[in-house]
Amino acid sequence: MEDGTEFATGLKGRLSAKARILGKDGTVLRWDESCAPDPLATVFPQCEEDVVETGGGHGWRVRNHRDIDVVICLRDMNAVEVNIEDRTVTFGGGTIVKELTDAATASNLEVTTGICNSVGVLGSTLCGGIGRYIGKYGLAIDNLLSVNFVDATGKFYRNVNQESNGDLWWAIRGAGTSFGVVTQATMRAHPQSNGGLSWTGALIFGDPSKLEAVVQAINDLEMDENMCVHLLFTCLPPTLAPAIMVVPWYYGSEGEAEKAWKSLLDIGPTIKETFMAPADRLNDGNDPFGEKGGRKPGVGLGLDTLDPEGYRHIWDLYVHFLNENPDATRTVMVAECYPKAKTLSTPAENAAFAHRDSKYEVICVPWYTDETLDIRADAFAQSVRNIWIQKCCRPGKIQSYPAFSGLHEPLESLFGQQDRIEKLLKIKKQWDPENYWGSLMDVN
Template sequence: MENFQEYLAEITSRLSLGVKVVGKEGTVERYDQSTAPDPVMTVFPHSEEDVIEVVRYCREKGLKCFAQSGGHSWRVKNHRTIDVVICMRGLNKVFVDELDQTVTFGGGIIVGELINAVAEKGFDVTTGLANTVGVVGAVLYGGLGRYVGRYGHGVDNLVTVNLVDSDGTIHRNVNGTTNPELWWAIRGAGAAFGIITKATMKIYPQTNGGLSWTCTLIFSNPSRETIEKVFKAINSTHYGDSMFVLFSFAFVPPMGYPSLVIALWFYGPESQAEKAWERVLDPSLRPDFKQTSILPAERLNDSNDAGCSAGYRRPGLAMGIERLEITAFFEIWDLWLEFGQSEDAENSVVVMERFSKEKTLEASDEGTAFSRFHRGIVYEV
């Protein structure tokens, strides 16, 4: 079994009591299985020291290791050559410091766990848009979420981290004072420099009791005229710091009609939300479906849960664009319609997001490895 029994015997003696080590049959399913690693061994560490020992062991044996928490990254690089997966999910403890307004958490925590811990104390934290995504992986490469307009990107809210490098050396309390070069690199390209075992981020007191307003609009089998009107409404809206929109092309069940789905979000009272989104909510657009709701902070991302289950083939591609014009919008729509006629392609979607960027553009261009170009991207596709 590709030396698994040998590896198992050797590494178990170096780890905490009870740490699970499995072969191929126990490999953790990922969100997208199309580029999932096929490792000889998967290790489930309980502590920072366990992570150090796994990395050192892999170094000694010449094995390639790969750390994952939520397992949501598309297109895992060199996935066929990965020998050992380090599943970080056991490192998910959380401590909320209400006085300092920070939260400290393990490198295996996922978004939903962090939101719940912080919301329970009456605070907000910058996170991704899906509850099952690993916090650390998302934050290190920028960190987009509903609160980005208010609090900036995730990288701008990191306070300090512990990192295990490729030699198995632990760098504790890495920040702008203790290790300025590594700190700069981590915030924007962190996963390339090591495994984050613990991190501390800023948190913010909730406003409006933590309640946010959401509205879903569905335009089934829309005409090109309708698509253009909706597009113009989205594109011409001024995006304040409490606003976020996700719009997508999807074959909506049960009939499977090609549809334009709009998900609006506003952090504040309903009356303010309706004013902010008045162009998209214009009754003359005549959506086939409309539903509004008020969400507590701990349910911030629940609407995305249905699309976040693991174990399926979901090859995807993401990009950022500075502007989106109606000609390109129609071209994307037409290509998606054509692709959707292919065998087993009926679940294909195109998702676009727009955030307020004023807050994130306030950050210094030289302060992190996350460039100003990426900060200024208007649409995430």
């Protein structure tokens, strides 16, 4: 496409009255600008018919971003409907986590979502969907009941599920960002426990010598379904000095939580800020991480363990990278650990999502604004990835959670054995032969 104006003029008359088409000045700000497309036009549909006329996709990172002429932003399609009697929620393709969580909480229900308020629910769900409640309810894809779907030809499919189209349903649940546009989804909701209140907060370990003890304590945890924990390397205001932060969570009373997390508390955090939080405020502490803009060429993996010696090496690399690159003080390292018994109760062959047995999901995010740092940032991220592979993964087993993966992650890391990849590519060639949506895979 050479002329965005000509495209917009031809399309506008086929869209609903409130639909918008913007030129280059209307490009949507993305979480990671290092791989953001530079389209000639950005379309903001208001209804499913608008998507049928245009096409679109999901996901914050796009492999073939330099060849994209048109971006569809589903953000205005964000209506949420809660059915209390059926315990389901139906939401539009542009709904973000905060909107879905608020609607469910208002009805004394809870849903499986990611942990960042600003993330699109479907962007995370279609990659598997991990979050605090998976210990109780399983992955988001395991709670997905049906979707409405627009394919590469613009054909609209309502209520896609196992019965209506088993192959597409299998592929969508784990690799859905590469098959078409999900305009609406329906998901199970669950009654709240403990009035929706849970214990969380931040434990800051200002003494880096305690790192090995913290890592080992997390490794030794026997978590029940009401627990999860995040380990972060981050720079804290006002000094922006590198710090070790642990964010524990317990779905129960403060007394129960203190007992469950005693091994970490006994190490002696420099700062302990914990509190009881309602479900609709649980993600607020992650808002800085969800801020859009900046360059964030991160990499992620699924790990079997957190090796204390390996994490000491990663900490040293992290501190050195920050010292050498003052523009990168927002660089962050995150390891997320969730109880997986419920997730593992669903057979792996049930969906395209492959890595139900990863104990940890980790991501390294160099964060800066100066594009001349790209090469150094990529080298740093790859060095961290190599340590994870050498120290924290079983030999020959490299797994990557699709929502955390880098741009060049091999399909084997994302989707497992060759037979699974062949099945995915076969379905891909059926539903998207021209590769309009290549965020996770390309058709050869």
